[in-house]
Amino acid sequence: MMLIKIIVAVGVALLAAGLAAQNPEKMWNFDSGKTGNIPEGFTNEVGEWKVVADPTAPSKPNVLEQLAKNSGSTFNVTLILDTNHKDVDISVKMKAVAGKEDQGGGLIWRARDAKNYYVARYNPLEDNYRIYKVENRRRIQLQSADIKHGNGWHTLRVTMEGDHIQCYYDGKKYLDVKDSTFQGPGKIGLWTKADAQTHFDDLKASGK
Secondary structure, X not given: OHHHHHXXXXXXXXXXXXXXXXXXXXXXXXXXXXXXXXXXXXXXXXXXXXXXXXXXXXXXXXXXXXXXXXXXXXXXXXXXXXXXXXOEEEEEEEEEEEOOOOOOEEEEEEEEEOOEEEEEEEEOOOOEEEEEEEEOOEEEEEEEEEOOOOOOOEEEEEEEEOOEEEEEEOOEEEEEEEOOOXXXXXXEEEEEEOOOEEEEEEEEEEEO
């Protein structure tokens, strides 16, 4: 009996290890990137994405900043080339720096390209956290929650399994919705709108 229990326990441990190996967590803290350049493996789809130094960074010394001061409904997008996930658990630390028309930003996932993806973003000027789907650059709101803004760094987290999306702000879940527009795997990335200049750090992702 004891031998059977040991064999079962070993089997469970090996299975868990195998699943973890299939879905390893990746992390980008931008500290090895050269300041003034876009990080290796990131695309500059729209906007101006560069590694910069920030003494307040959660992991010092560098962060990724969106620097462009675009206007109107321009969506600033960077995607990570070596990501291709359907079910995801992603998070990032974000600090709003500037922007008269827009501020803040968020996470992209299941991106087919820079025109088609899901995005969850927080806007300090509007004090709200929202999920959108973007189809051919047309943004459609799926859900919204009001959150009063506080200065400094905040953590956004998104999970999606099947058609179920859940979004967290500083560890608390605010958004929970189902949508099946983008059913296949896609890239993850970061997003701001218009003139929102924003710092990002400690981007983490796991998925399959």
